Amino acid sequence: MIRIAVALSVFMLLGTVEARAQGSVFLEELTWTEVRDEVKAGKTTVLIPTGGTEQNGPHMILGKHNIIVRFTAGEIAKQLGNALVAPVVAYVPEGSIDPPSGHMRFPGTITLPEEHFAKILEFAARSFKAHGFLDIVFIGDSGGNQAGQKTVADRLNKEWASTQVRVHHAEAYYTANGSDDWLVQQGETVASIGNHASIPDTSQLLALYPQGVRRNKLDPGRANDGSGVSGDPTRSSAAYGKKILELKIATGVRVIRELRESSRISR
Numbered sequence: 635m636i637r638i639a640v641a642l643s644v645f646m647l648l649g650t651v652e653a654r655a656q657g658s659v660f661l662e663e664l665t666w667t668e669v670r671d672e673v674k675a676g677k678t679t680v681l682i683p684t685g686g687t688e689q690n691g692p693h694m695i696l697g698k699h700n701i702i703v704r705f706t707a708g709e710i711a712k713q714l715g716n717a718l719v720a721p722v723v724a725y726v727p728e729g730s731i732d733p734p735s736g737h738m739r740f741p742g743t744i745t746l747p748e749e750h751f752a753k754i755l756e757f758a759a760r761s762f763k764a765h766g767f768l769d770i771v772f773i774g775d776s777g778g779n780q781a782g783q784k785t786v787a788d789r790l791n792k793e794w795a796s797t798q799v800r801v802h803h804a805e806a807y808y809t810a811n812g813s814d815d816w817l818v819q820q821g822e823t824v825a826s827i828g829n830h831a832s833i834p835d836t837s838q839l840l841a842l843y844p845q846g847v848r849r850n851k852l853d854p855g856r857a858n859d860g861s862g863v864s865g866d867p868t869r870s871s872a873a874y875g876k877k878i879l880e881l882k883i884a885t886g887v888r889v890i891r892e893l894r895e896s897s898r899i900s901r
Contacts (some may be wrong), residue, residue: 659711660704660719667766669765674719679769679894680716680762682755683707684779684899689740690873691831691863693851696742696836700724701843703775706807706879710773712888717771717890721756727751727778736778740862748782755786769894772801773886780805791897802893804886813878820874828865829853834878836867841875 658664661680664672683706685699700722711717728745729736737743746754759770770790772783780803787803794801813834817827827833832855839846852870857864 662721673766675717678767680767680820681707681771681773682720682758684723684726684774687724687744687778688728689736689743689862693848694831695846698839699775702838706882707773707869709883713887714722752786753786757873759790759801769800771890773802773807800897804889806889807886809882811882813881815846826866826869830864832865832867833870836870837875840872
């Protein structure tokens, strides 16, 4: 009887997971026929999130950006209501290899030249255009991703000007979401907020994936001190992270709606 009860519990759990996956906004959790039907039903916006595999100080895992942007892109897609999410692009420009520069000075970081990153974005966008998506959105969770996203969006929009398809670079999601200003309002300083592996980054990961933060290795750092940290991650909290994620998601939803409309009004 115990074995039967366990088997039934597992079966019910698997059924719940399957039902959740069938209603997922993530392409990698859907079949091709489900994607086809979603597009036919009006889900013609696709988000292409870009993260990165980079050092984040001694206290935080290399996949920080990928975890954050997969979550935020998923929430943005749900709120938009007519969007799906492509797999996260985890390989992005992180510095040169020889001599090592940027994050490539730290083991574990993976880099791509700008032109190769751009090609990944370009052919992902071309793929989605071929499948009937009308709005293709780049959402980058790292500063180094922004220029390549804009370049590809501008190039493809020029090429596809006579079509209904538009490519959008949702820059404000990362650069103008108001999170640093909000942290200052909470009493943090520009120095403690820093610009890498500090309060914003660490707090978001604490909210989403706390096991990715080595709390015993939280220490302040500054640019070029060898730690990979700029700011004071000891002041991070899951509560901060939850608010920052909310700000990024709200900004992403607003900006994408604006871009979808303005890109057609101007043409």
